[in-house]
Amino acid sequence: MRYPHTRKYIRISVIIILLMGIYFYADYTHEKRELFRNTVVKLTPNCEQKLKKYALTTGNYYSTPYRQQNAENPVLRTPYSAEDIRAIQRGCNIIDDTQGQYAESALERWNATRYIRGNHTSCDHCHQGAGDKQGTNGDRLIGSLSLGASWSNGGDAYDRFTGLLLPFELRQMQCFINSSNGYKPNIFDDVIRDITAYSRFLSGAVNLQTQHRYPEQGIDEIPASATFKRGDDYVRGVQLYQQKCAHCHGKNGLGTVTEGKVIYPAVAGPNSFNRQSRNYFRFVSTILPGFICRNMPLGEENTLTNQDCRDIAFYIGNMPRPAGDREGPVSAAWQQIMMHTLPPLVELINLELINVELPHEEQANNISTQ
Ligand code: HEC
Numbered sequence: 001m002r003y004p005h006t007r008k009y010i011r012i013s014v015i016i017i018l019l020m021g022i023y024f025y026a027d028y029t030h031e032k033r034e035l036f037r038n039t040v041v042k043l044t045p046n047c048e049q050k051l052k053k054y055a056l057t058t059g060n061y062y063s064t065p066y067r068q069q070n071a072e073n074p075v076l077r078t079p080y081s082a083e084d085i086r087a088i089q090r091g092c093n094i095i096d097d098t099q100g101q102y103a104e105s106a107l108e109r110w111n112a113t114r115y116i117r118g119n120h121t122s123c124d125h126c127h128q129g130a131g132d133k134q135g136t137n138g139d140r141l142i143g144s145l146s147l148g149a150s151w152s153n154g155g156d157a158y159d160r161f162t163g164l165l166l167p168f169e170l171r172q173m174q175c176f177i178n179s180s181n182g183y184k185p186n187i188f189d190d191v192i193r194d195i196t197a198y199s200r201f202l203s204g205a206v207n208l209q210t211q212h213r214y215p216e217q218g219i220d221e222i223p224a225s226a227t228f229k230r231g232d233d234y235v236r237g238v239q240l241y242q243q244k245c246a247h248c249h250g251k252n253g254l255g256t257v258t259e260g261k262v263i264y265p266a267v268a269g270p271n272s273f274n275r276q277s278r279n280y281f282r283f284v285s286t287i288l289p290g291f292i293c294r295n296m297p298l299g300e301e302n303t304l305t306n307q308d309c310r311d312i313a314f315y316i317g318n319m320p321r322p323a324g325d326r327e328g329p330v331s332a333a334w335q336q337i338m339m340h341t342l343p344p345l346v347e348l349i350n351l352e353l354i355n356v357e358l359p360h361e362e363q364a365n366n367i368s369t370q
């Protein structure tokens with residue numbers, strides 16, 4: 001026993017070396033992030049257009065062209081620093097292209113996809129127009145899930161679903177967890193910071209006031225009482241879905257991907273929102289119909305009746321999708337089985353429902369009563 005402590009020393013040294021390795025690795029990634037925070041941002045085509053329209057530049061003050069466009073007097077606001085501008089630009093990129101389809105490296109989106117399980121979700125799929133959907137004359141649209149208006153109102157100051165006072169950052173997290181079927185980013189993550197910077201900028205750019213509720217915030221919700229009170233109907237839903245939506249979102253709602261790029265997102269299946277998202281009809285029945293009526297079918301918005309939208313949403317709610325984060329392992333496993341067995345089964349049976357026509361009177365009736 002000449003060296004009685006050798007093994008102990010070796011063990012301790014291995015632990016120390018490991019810890020040092022972790023420390024240096026963390027230091028290295030930290031430095032890389034810091035470097036990246038200072039790098040010029042390559043904008044997506046949509047963000048390039050949007051931020052140019054709002055004249056985002058450095059200077060002695062910021063004045064939004066949106067007011068002049070609407071024949072109002074310009075207001076001078078505190079200027080944005082070069083650092084602010086880069087955060088706003090990255091925020092826009094993340095909203096517009098969360099998956100980084102236009103990015104050269106995943107770091108360009110702060111690897112936002114590590115908080116998302118599937119590979120379709122982009123915030124812009126629901127928060128359209130890069131979170132700032134507008135009509136042809138620059139008019140802000142009711143129920144368009146505007147992020148600028150949401151920031152102005154402090155997120156959704158009092159959240160009726162959780163009963164909590166949720167700041168804007170926590171509302172983003174909810175969307176990462178449920179609408180994007182993913183995980184919770186830290187409140188101080190660059191992803192959250194940049195999205196907040198961008199949303200705050202949007203709010204100023206269209207000249208919103210804080211603590212106001214504007215109609216473009218959230219969804220123009222459709223309760224059952226605002227329909228023909230026929231009840232939500234699966235059969236009508238499946239017909240309408242196949243006529244109006246399937247050519248983009250797919251017969252089974254699995255979306256359309258071309259050359260690795262998501263062209264039309266999934267509305268069901270593993271890449272879609274989960275069962276604890278407010279978009280899920282059986283969780284909150286008023287939101288998805290409101291989204292559909294105001295924002296879909298893309299290019300023909302506001303053409304469906306309230307009853308149509310509820311029927312379609314009811315049908316979409318019946319398609320298999322991931323379980324929510326608090327539903328437990330049995331539900332999660334069951335949903336996995338359903339998601340992977342139902343679409344091929346539907347294919348096999350090939351429901352004839354798809355070709356059933358609605359009676360004409362009923363359609364005319366639908367439209368006149370709206
Ligand atoms: C599948 C659709 C969908 C996707 C994808 C989605 N959201 Fe949402 N988002 C919603 C809905 C629905 C609400 C809730 C509106 C309500 O409660 O009235 C919402 C609410 C929000 C709110 C709070 C808005 C408010 O005014 O209260 C924020 C912030 C937000 N989302 C950010 C994001 C971010 C960031 C992403 C991308 C990671 C994202 N969302 C992805 C549908 C979506």
Ligand code: HEC
Pocket residue numbers: 124125126128129241244245246247248249263264265266267272273291292296297298299312
């Ligand atoms: C012309 C193609 C097209 C048609 C038709 C269409 N959509 Fe969409 N839909 C899109 C695109 C594209 C998006 C993503 C948003 C964007 O890029 O503006 C989207 C987004 C959505 C979303 C939110 C995204 C998500 O992940 O859930 C839902 C829900 C949706 N559509 C439902 C419908 C329904 C229901 C219909 C039929 C009434 C319909 N869509 C018809 C193209 C279409």
